[in-house]
Amino acid sequence: MKNKVLKRMLPASLAAVMIMSLGACGQKKQVEKQEMDVTIDQITLGEDYTDIEADLKFLTHKTDVVDTTFQGYIEEFQKMYPNVNIEYEGITAYADDITTRLTTGDWGDICMIPTTVDKDELGNYFTVLGEKATLAKTYEENMLNNYSYQDTVYGLPSMANVQGVIYNKKVFEDAGVKELPKTPDEFLEALQAIKDKTDAIPLYTNFAASWTMTAWDAVIDGGATGDPDFANTGLTKGKDPFADRGDGTGPYAVYNTLYEAVKRGLTEEDPTTTDWEGSKGKLNNGEIGCMVLGSWSVIQMQQAGDHADDIGYMTFPITVDGKQYAAAGPDYNYGINCNSSKDNQIAAMCYIKWLVEESGFAQGEGGLSVVIGDEYPEALKALDGIELVVNNPAEEGEENLFNDVNNDSELGVNVSGAIATEVVEEAVSGTKTMEEMADEWNEKWTAAQESNGVEY
Amino acid sequence: MKEKKSLKAWVQSGKVNRKLCIFAFMLVPVALLVVFTYIPFFKMIGFSFYDMKYIGDREFVGLQNYIEVFTRKDCFQALKLSLYYIVASFVQLALALYFASVLSFKVKGSGVFKGLMFFPYLVCGIAVGFIFKFFYTRGFVLDTVLQWCGFNLEQLPYWLKDTSINNISVAATSVWRYMGQGMVMFIGAIMSVDASLYEAGDIDGANSFQKFIYIILPNIKTIIVLNMILSITGSLSVFEPPYVITGGDFGTGTYFVIMNKLAHESQKVGLASAMAVVLLILIMIATLIQKGIEKYYFGIGDTESIREIRKRKKRMAMAGKGGTR
Numbered sequence: 001m002k003n004k005v006l007k008r009m010l011p012a013s014l015a016a017v018m019i020m021s022l023g024a025c026g027q028k029k030q031v032e033k034q035e036m037d038v039t040i041d042q043i044t045l046g047e048d049y050t051d052i053e054a055d056l057k058f059l060t061h062k063t064d065v066v067d068t069t070f071q072g073y074i075e076e077f078q079k080m081y082p083n084v085n086i087e088y089e090g091i092t093a094y095a096d097d098i099t100t101r102l103t104t105g106d107w108g109d110i111c112m113i114p115t116t117v118d119k120d121e122l123g124n125y126f127t128v129l130g131e132k133a134t135l136a137k138t139y140e141e142n143m144l145n146n147y148s149y150q151d152t153v154y155g156l157p158s159m160a161n162v163q164g165v166i167y168n169k170k171v172f173e174d175a176g177v178k179e180l181p182k183t184p185d186e187f188l189e190a191l192q193a194i195k196d197k198t199d200a201i202p203l204y205t206n207f208a209a210s211w212t213m214t215a216w217d218a219v220i221d222g223g224a225t226g227d228p229d230f231a232n233t234g235l236t237k238g239k240d241p242f243a244d245r246g247d248g249t250g251p252y253a254v255y256n257t258l259y260e261a262v263k264r265g266l267t268e269e270d271p272t273t274t275d276w277e278g279s280k281g282k283l284n285n286g287e288i289g290c291m292v293l294g295s296w297s298v299i300q301m302q303q304a305g306d307h308a309d310d311i312g313y314m315t316f317p318i319t320v321d322g323k324q325y326a327a328a329g330p331d332y333n334y335g336i337n338c339n340s341s342k343d344n345q346i347a348a349m350c351y352i353k354w355l356v357e358e359s360g361f362a363q364g365e366g367g368l369s370v371v372i373g374d375e376y377p378e379a380l381k382a383l384d385g386i387e388l389v390v391n392n393p394a395e396e397g398e399e400n401l402f403n404d405v406n407n408d409s410e411l412g413v414n415v416s417g418a419i420a421t422e423v424v425e426e427a428v429s430g431t432k433t434m435e436e437m438a439d440e441w442n443e444k445w446t447a448a449q450e451s452n453g454v455e456y
Numbered sequence: 457m458k459e460k461k462s463l464k465a466w467v468q469s470g471k472v473n474r475k476l477c478i479f480a481f482m483l484v485p486v487a488l489l490v491v492f493t494y495i496p497f498f499k500m501i502g503f504s505f506y507d508m509k510y511i512g513d514r515e516f517v518g519l520q521n522y523i524e525v526f527t528r529k530d531c532f533q534a535l536k537l538s539l540y541y542i543v544a545s546f547v548q549l550a551l552a553l554y555f556a557s558v559l560s561f562k563v564k565g566s567g568v569f570k571g572l573m574f575f576p577y578l579v580c581g582i583a584v585g586f587i588f589k590f591f592y593t594r595g596f597v598l599d600t601v602l603q604w605c606g607f608n609l610e611q612l613p614y615w616l617k618d619t620s621i622n623n624i625s626v627a628a629t630s631v632w633r634y635m636g637q638g639m640v641m642f643i644g645a646i647m648s649v650d651a652s653l654y655e656a657g658d659i660d661g662a663n664s665f666q667k668f669i670y671i672i673l674p675n676i677k678t679i680i681v682l683n684m685i686l687s688i689t690g691s692l693s694v695f696e697p698p699y700v701i702t703g704g705d706f707g708t709g710t711y712f713v714i715m716n717k718l719a720h721e722s723q724k725v726g727l728a729s730a731m732a733v734v735l736l737i738l739i740m741i742a743t744l745i746q747k748g749i750e751k752y753y754f755g756i757g758d759t760e761s762i763r764e765i766r767k768r769k770k771r772m773a774m775a776g777k778g779g780t781r
Contacts, residue, residue, distance in 0.1 A: 096720055099510050116723060121512050208589075210703050272616035272702055273593035407509070407723045416721035425706055429619050 036342060039130035040156065040349050041138065045358065046080045053083040054347035057108030059101070061094035061332065073359050077351060084347045095211075109340045109348050112332035113147055113155045115415065119399035122147060122154040127336040127345050129153045139356075142228075143330045143370040145393035155333030156352055157370045159296075159362030162383060163218040163327040164315040166297055167290035168283055170307070171200045175289075180314050182324060183248055184257040187317040191266040194289045202289040203261050204279055207271035207424050213417025215292045216258060219316040220251035220413075222389030223327035226320040231391040235413075236402045237449070239456050240442040244435065249320050252438055255423050257317075258292075259434050262427035271424055280304035284311065292316070295380055296331060298366035315386050328388040331367055401452060409448035411441055504729035514726075521730035531731060534711040535738075537623060537698075538691045541710075544627035545687030549680070551631070552638030557668055559639070560646040570643070574636035581633070585700025588629045592616050592701075619707045626697045626708055634690075638683055645676040681750045688746065689739045711735060 043049065060066065066088045074086050089108070091097050099116045101107040102125055117125060129135065132144055132151045139156070147155025172180075175194040181187040191202035206212035221231040226249075235241045235251075244252045261267055268274060282288045284305030291297075295313055302308035315326035334352040336345055355361055362369040363377045376384065394401060412418040419441060426432045432440075466472060504521055508514040525531050555573060559566045576584070591597045592615040599612055615625045649672060657667050673680075695712035698704055704713035711731070719728035752762045 099720075103510055116509070116511060118509075118512050125511075207705070208703065210705075270594045270614050270617050272614075272622075272706060273589060410718070410722045410724075412721050416717070418721070421705060428617060429706065 036127055036338070036345055038346050038349065039128065039134070040353055041130050041134050043346075043350055043353055045350065045354055049346055049350055050081055051083060052081065052343055052347050052350070054085070054109075054341075054344045056084065056086045056110060056344060056348055056351065058086055058088045059094075059098065059108050059111040060088055060090055061098075061112055063090035063092055066090040069361075069364065073355065073361070076359070077354055080354075081347070081350060084351065086351065105339050107337065109337050109344050110352065111335055111337070112158070113335040116403075118403055119147075119149045119394075122149050123152075123338070125335070125338060126154040127338045127340075127349075129156055129336070129349070138372060139370045140372055140390075142390040142392070145391075146330050147333045147335070148393070149399060150396070155335045156356055157330030157333050158355065159331045159365055159367030160328055160370055161331045161367055162295040162313070162315070162380060162388065163215070163223055163329070164295065164313060164383075165290050165292050165317070166283070166295075166301060166311065166313050168200070168286055168288065168307075168310050169312045170310045171198055171286050171289045174198050174286075181317040182319045183317055184253050184260075185248070187257060188260055188264070188266070191261060191289065192264070195266055198286075198289075200287050200289045201268050201282075202266045204274065204283070204288045204291050205258070205262070205267050205271055205424060206274050206276055206279055206291065207268075207421070208274040209276040210417060210421065212276065212291075212293065213420035213424075214414055215294060215417075216254060216420040217414045217417060218294060218329075219292070219318075219327055220254050221327060222329075222391055223316050223325050224250050224254050224318050224320075226323060226325040226387070226389060228389050228392045231402070232394055232398075236394070236398075236405060237454050237456070239446070241445065242438045242441040244438065249318055252434075253318055254316065255419060255438075256434050258420060259423050259427045262424050267424075271428065284308070286310065294331075296365055296367055298380070299364070302366075313380055313383065315383065324386050325389045326383060326386050328368070328390050330370065401454070404452045405445065405448045405454065407448075408451055409441075409444040411444060500729045501733060503726055504733050506726045507724075508726045509723040510725055517726065521727045522734065524727055525730050525734050530709075530714055531711065531734075534709060534714050535692070537708065537710045538694065540623040540627045541630060541691035541694050542688055544624075544631050545634075545684075545691055548631040548635050548638060549683060549687065551635050552642055552683075553680075555635075555639045556642035556646055557672060560643055570640065574640055576633045576635075577637040579633070581696035582700055584629060584633050585696060588625075588697075589616075589701050592625055616702055616708075617706060622702065622706055622708055626701055629697050629701065630694065634687075641679060641683065642676065645679040646672055649675045677754050681746070681754065685743055685746050688742055692739055692742065693735060 060070070062070070070088050074088075077086070078084065094112070095114060095116075098111060098114045102111075102114070102117070113122075113126065126147075130153050132141065132148050132153050135144060135153050140160075143157050143160055144153050146157070147153065171194060172190065175190070175197045177190045177193055181190045194200055194202040221235060222228060225234065227234065230238075242251050242255075244256075262271075279288060279291065280301055281304045283291060283301050284307050286307070298311060298313055301311045315324055318324070334355065336348045336352070338345070340348070356369075357371055362374075366377055366380065368374075368376065368380070393399075406413050406415065410418065422437060423434075426437060505516060505518055506514040507517045507521070555569075559570055563569070579587075594614060595609065598615065599609060602612060603609060613621055616622050653671050653675075654667060657671055662670070693712055694710050695716070698708045698710050699713050699716070702708045704710070704717065709717070712735075715728045715731045715735075718724045718731070754761050
């Protein structure tokens with residue numbers, strides 16, 4: 001009898017204890033932050049701290065080069081810093097997993113900062129790399145904005161991307177497209193020409209991979225409007241940003257291009273079973289006309305087959321007042337764990353400084369280097385003459401506003417590609433028109449803006 | 457006479473030894489259970505009362521998340537998709553019963569068949585998803601096989617894009633995967649049926665089908681009902697097939713897939729936790745209803761079903777009133 005009572009008491013008391021411990025849930029984590037007084041601009045590579053000892057763990061999304069290129073980097077770096085050991089850990093579903101890992105506090109020493117960290121939380125997870133004004137002497141200032149908070153920089157971009165369209169020059173030539181399209185209508189005409197005159201799939205959406213749909217979100221601000229402030233005044237704080245502007249610019253024009261392309265049958269037959277890895281080879285050998293992806297994809301497409309010279313890159317076909325723009329922005333940023341030991345943090349700083357300035361990573365990946373004065377890589381020379389637009393940072397006190405509105409609206413701009421996904425679904429089998437969808441997005445966006453206190 | 461037993465002797469004594477054994481063996485599994493199931497579960501219940509993301513501040517909002525779960529259009533719409541999986545699980549049950557009855561008796565190569573049909577259950581869910589993604593791709597496996605049977609490629613639908621059949625396609629992968637497991641369970645249960653009952657059936661002139669209905673079914677009804685409970689709760693919380701095969705697009709997003717999207721894409725962790733708790737309550741209700749129906753119609757183990765008891769009482773009452781039937 002006594003055992004039975006005991007058996008019932010134990011789980012009940014265990015449950016009570018656990019529920020009471022939930023009271024601690026509301027508090028911020030109190031972690032031991034190490035005292036750091038060194039900033040990245042104070043380090044001269046090869047001279048300072050050359051005998052520092054550290055074992056660094058580096059979490060990266062580049063699973064394709066962990067065992068090849070990166071090992072080469074470690075060897076090069078150790079010529080200057082022989083006592084620093086670096087261990088890379090490649091994570092396949094990087095964007096999903098890294099957020100959960102960061103919450104533990106001891107995930108390693110260097111990582112690529114995810115977009116899910118709010119600006120005001122940066123100081124709780126990452127080391128201060130320096131003051132923005134000081135670092136802007138070496139690095140492009142507008143590239144440092146993504147991971148700065150109140151003029152303190154927490155993340156250093158590994159490279160910068162341009163957003164636009166990657167295409168196969170030969171397929172376009174074979175279809176008789178002489179000049180690169182500059183407006184959405186010209187683009188759709190070019191796709192139609194490809195469909196009529198060649199066997200290639202004009203536009204491959206890579207729908208099934210789902211992360212590929214975020215590439216459409218990346219061109220809706222700077223590239224589609226030519227305005228570096230659009231992301232703030234037009235999108236985050238603007239009224240009805242997704243409405244039709246009537247002049248072939250802005251977010252509506254971008255998504256409408258996708259809608260029309262799918263509706264007119266200018267994309268692949270079955271979006272649900274697209275194959276990302278296979279598509280690289282197909283673009284290379286001319287079975288696909290073009291894809292909407294960032295410039296980081298150029299190198300991968302070139303290496304996927306024998307026709308590297310056929311790969312070209314153009315900006316998204318939108319003309320604003322007669323001029324073309326290309327949205328550019330920093331790619332993943334390096335961030336250092338502020339909970340690591342002081343030596344580890346300093347060694348990590350030396351390593352990322354080396355990576356940004358001397359490793360050639362950016363150029364090797366087909367991206368732009370953020371160091372002031374570095375040249376465009378070969379693959380992007382075609383973009384010479386097109387004005388690069390980098391989004392301006394949010395105003396003081398409003399750094400998290402975009403994330404908050406984006407999350408509340410569940411439109412996932414630049415996060416999940418939900419808008420582009422919906423466009424494809426409705427164009428294939430749905431009943432909604434482009435106007436109806438744009439109205440719905442505006443409604444959700446407005447509701448989210450209101451609940452976050454945005455006033456026009 | 458009091459003897460001072462040494463500690464060693466005390467530990468080795470029967471009663472303590474037994475209890476110590478039980479405790480030591482249970483320690484690791486219970487610890488794992490508490491750390492990986494119960495603690496995260498209670499934390500999640502805590503999360504459901506907050507408006508929070510993974511990183512950052514939390515704001516206590518009480519029951520607001522639960523109200524939102526019930527008023528949002530997409531949460532309960534997604535539950536309707538579970539109907540496809542419930543129907544699929546009945547198909548799966550029927551197939552498993554059929555194969556189990558056939559393979560329980562002397563069939564040439566029954567071992568091979570059992571192995572082949574059980575094999576899909578051993579394959580990891582994600583791998584199954586990928587296999588079927590390529591299986592359903594236009595012009596690949598399924599289309600090619602159907603073309604051999606004489607269908608024209610133009611007539612064949614897009615298995616995953618066509619919203620009228622894509623849920624059926626995804627539910628079918630579930631049937632493929634779990635049928636073997638059900639079949640093996642039923643084979644075990646059928647083997648426990650007393651062989652002399654079959655002989656008695658033969659003497660009475662029963663054919664195979666009648667043997668199945670009157671001898672096999674009543675004796676394994678507990679296992680069948682158990683299987684049904686597992687299938688229905690599994691259907692309510694299905695996640696792997698739609699997530700891996702279509703990512704929940706084109707109308708295949710079940711409740712669980714939507715919950716995952718909310719948590720990881722929109723960072724609405726509180727709302728997703730509330731959805732999880734609501735699903736748990738729904739499953740508990742479904743299980744209770746099933747158990748109730750089982751008790752009423754079929755009876756548990758040796759106890760008669762409540763229906764039978766009531767019928768009998770009615771008959772006795774009528775006989776007592778003094779009338780012939």
